[in-house]
Amino acid sequence: MLKSPRFWIGIAISLICLYFAFQGIQFDKLLEALRGIDYVWLIPASLLFCVSYAGRVLRWQLLFAPQKMRLGKVFNALNIGYFLSNILPARLGDIARAYLIGDIEGVSKARALSTVVVERLSDGLTAVLLLAVTALFVPNIPDVARQGAIGVAAAGIAGIAFLLSLSFQKERGLQLLRRLTAPIPFLQSPRLWRALESLIDGFAILRSPRPLIGVAAWALWAWILGGVMYWVVMQAMNLQANGAPLPLQAAFLVMTVTSLAVVVPSSPGYVGVFHFGTQVTLNTVFGVDKSAALSYAFVVHAFTYLWLIALGVFSMWHEGLTYQQLQRMKAEG
Numbered sequence: 001m002l003k004s005p006r007f008w009i010g011i012a013i014s015l016i017c018l019y020f021a022f023q024g025i026q027f028d029k030l031l032e033a034l035r036g037i038d039y040v041w042l043i044p045a046s047l048l049f050c051v052s053y054a055g056r057v058l059r060w061q062l063l064f065a066p067q068k069m070r071l072g073k074v075f076n077a078l079n080i081g082y083f084l085s086n087i088l089p090a091r092l093g094d095i096a097r098a099y100l101i102g103d104i105e106g107v108s109k110a111r112a113l114s115t116v117v118v119e120r121l122s123d124g125l126t127a128v129l130l131l132a133v134t135a136l137f138v139p140n141i142p143d144v145a146r147q148g149a150i151g152v153a154a155a156g157i158a159g160i161a162f163l164l165s166l167s168f169q170k171e172r173g174l175q176l177l178r179r180l181t182a183p184i185p186f187l188q189s190p191r192l193w194r195a196l197e198s199l200i201d202g203f204a205i206l207r208s209p210r211p212l213i214g215v216a217a218w219a220l221w222a223w224i225l226g227g228v229m230y231w232v233v234m235q236a237m238n239l240q241a242n243g244a245p246l247p248l249q250a251a252f253l254v255m256t257v258t259s260l261a262v263v264v265p266s267s268p269g270y271v272g273v274f275h276f277g278t279q280v281t282l283n284t285v286f287g288v289d290k291s292a293a294l295s296y297a298f299v300v301h302a303f304t305y306l307w308l309i310a311l312g313v314f315s316m317w318h319e320g321l322t323y324q325q326l327q328r329m330k331a332e333g
Helices: 003-021 025-037 040-062 073-087 094-103 109-136 143-168 169-179 190-206 210-238 248-261 271-284 290-319 321-331
Strands: none
Touching: 003 271, 003 290, 025 040, 025 271, 025 290, 040 073, 040 109, 040 210, 073 094, 073 290, 094 109, 109 210, 109 248, 109 271, 143 169, 210 248, 210 290, 248 271
């Protein structure tokens, strides 16, 4: 891991983002905002986190249809995957959880990995759709940003539709793509085409209406409740702009913007990238004081991070796994 250029690039990007996030910060205001947290609000925030997270577990279970996976095993594998993604770079936890669920439930590792790919794509599509809808209800957002959000959502829908159509006509579609990309040498990599074939195979499980509707419903469930959780944490910190509490769309805008921002390589746990994205969104769009916005970024990040770490440690204990075994699974996967 320490020899990987991607790891050090991620560390550098995180440090740069933290540098800019702390520019113009008044540390007395930052500490005052952190000391003023009303911890009672974190009880409903925790309930919302758990209910939202349950939607993610049920969605992943559904992606294995028609094979019925044990819900407890899906829950533990997902917990361990998120745990590793928070302490390792490049979302390596996704590879580890695909290998783990395949080992526990006897399902093909390639099949398990394809479900992770589809799950991540459904998250990305849901995030850009919510970003586009939220942008319509935020009066202070620049027109260019609003149009960009709608454009990204349209491109995401078009991309998913294209991949779905490829899953119905795999061989013909791949032949067409090979002809179209023939003049571009770097697109002829066998590894790239194998990855594309795995992606198309993963979409095959969505050919029937029931899994497709179920995956979409659980994705919306998880993200909408997640947005409400972000708003509840705002209430815990009494986050305001111009003397008024922030509206619900502020929480959804922060959640969707940061979910897209963390695609950029960064340190494990998305430190820096998440915080800078949150601060810029709240300060530029809603006029929240930079120090208060950064304090909120630290709190909501720590809140979700600690929940995922706790769930991961519990599942590792429950499955009798050690960190060394998970590292081996990651490497073999």
